[in-house]
Amino acid sequence: MSSDTVPSKRPEKTTGLHVGDPAPGVKKVDPILVADHVKRTFGGLTAVDVEHVEIPRNAITALIGPNGAGKTTFFNLLTGFDRPDTGTWEFDGRPLAHVPAYRVARMGLIRTFQLTKSLGLLTVMDNMKLGAKGQSGENFFRALLPFLWSGEEKANEEKALDLLTRFKLDAKKDDYAASLSGGQRKLLEMARALMSDPTLVMLDEPMAGVNPALTQSLLDHILDLKAQGMTVLFVEHDMHMVRHIADWVIVMAEGRVVAEGDPHEVMQNPAVIDAYLGSHHDSDLGETETEHVTAMKELIDDEQ
Numbered sequence: 001m002s003s004d005t006v007p008s009k010r011p012e013k014t015t016g017l018h019v020g021d022p023a024p025g026v027k028k029v030d031p032i033l034v035a036d037h038v039k040r041t042f043g044g045l046t047a048v049d050v051e052h053v054e055i056p057r058n059a060i061t062a063l064i065g066p067n068g069a070g071k072t073t074f075f076n077l078l079t080g081f082d083r084p085d086t087g088t089w090e091f092d093g094r095p096l097a098h099v100p101a102y103r104v105a106r107m108g109l110i111r112t113f114q115l116t117k118s119l120g121l122l123t124v125m126d127n128m129k130l131g132a133k134g135q136s137g138e139n140f141f142r143a144l145l146p147f148l149w150s151g152e153e154k155a156n157e158e159k160a161l162d163l164l165t166r167f168k169l170d171a172k173k174d175d176y177a178a179s180l181s182g183g184q185r186k187l188l189e190m191a192r193a194l195m196s197d198p199t200l201v202m203l204d205e206p207m208a209g210v211n212p213a214l215t216q217s218l219l220d221h222i223l224d225l226k227a228q229g230m231t232v233l234f235v236e237h238d239m240h241m242v243r244h245i246a247d248w249v250i251v252m253a254e255g256r257v258v259a260e261g262d263p264h265e266v267m268q269n270p271a272v273i274d275a276y277l278g279s280h281h282d283s284d285l286g287e288t289e290t291e292h293v294t295a296m297k298e299l300i301d302d303e304q
């Protein structure tokens with residue numbers, strides 16, 4: 001955790017996102033994603049058991065929770081990278097359960113991974129082109145009639161260069177992705193996600209492994225996504241980041257949503273304190289205290 005984790009300008013928070021008390025599963029004024037009864041078990045372990053959750057449109061929502069709470073599994077389910085035992089969910093009013101990941105992406109829901117998936121032996125530019133919608137090779141007839149797609153190829157390259165410039169990676173466009181630093185790879189992954197003009201961007205631990213020199217730039221880019229009309233849902237352990245940029249926070253523990261609210265309210269919610277600190281929150285956790293718990297403890301103290 002870093003207390004330097006602040007964007008360069010004060011983020012404009014979006015409020016008025018929910019209807020009624022901010023309890024788990026609370027209705028949103030304009031949800032972009034609505035999930036019901038999504039359950040995933042691994043043998044005897046219930047990793048995800050979300051009864052109902054709504055993600056507000058054109059806002060930044062943080063999904064937080066202690067290690068093993070089910071956040072990444074839930075991300076995998078929503079984006080078609082894993083299959084639930086039960087459950088349905090809709091993205092922009094369209095059912096998504098059983099839709100494979102590549103089609104979910106084409107529908108406008110793009111995700112990044114905790115460990116970046118940039119292809120090290122491809123150049124930065126080639127990684128970007130892979131993120132484009134409707135690539136030439138996808139369609140048999142286009143592949144037979146290349147003049148149909150040369151214009152598209154050029155447009156993709158221009159768009160990629162534009163994005164790489166925005167993310168300050170243009171000078172690296174011909175380098176192998178493997179030569180980038182961890183933080184630059186995170187930026188590349190985010191830039192690549194934007195190649196397909198998503199409406200919902202899901203980021204799994206965008207700050208993990210990013211050195212302080214790049215954290216501000218990453219935060220600014222995430223805020224930009226909202227400014228451009230996109231919706232962001234991100235998993236993050238860095239609570240300072242959550243507090244600074246999230247408009248809404250959803251807290252998971254043991255597979256369930258245990259609390260929701262704006263970042264300041266949520267940090268004071270007893271269910272959240274319990275989820276992170278169990279029954280130990282008045283005592284020193286000593287050796288057993290993880291970095292995430294320490295971070296949460298500091299913030300809870302700040303809020304009180």
Ligand SMILES: Nc1ncnc2c1ncn2[C@@H]1O[C@H](COP(=O)(O)OP(=O)(O)OP(=O)(O)O)[C@@H](O)[C@H]1O
Pocket residue numbers: 042045046047065066067068069070071072073074
């Ligand atoms: N493929 C799998 N096979 C078996 N168990 C799994 C699998 N994937 C996840 N789990 C288990 O499901 C639970 C939820 O894991 P998940 O990675 O979703 O949690 P998380 O909240 O993302 O945790 P972290 O913050 O540590 O990344 C954990 O107990 C984990 O061990």
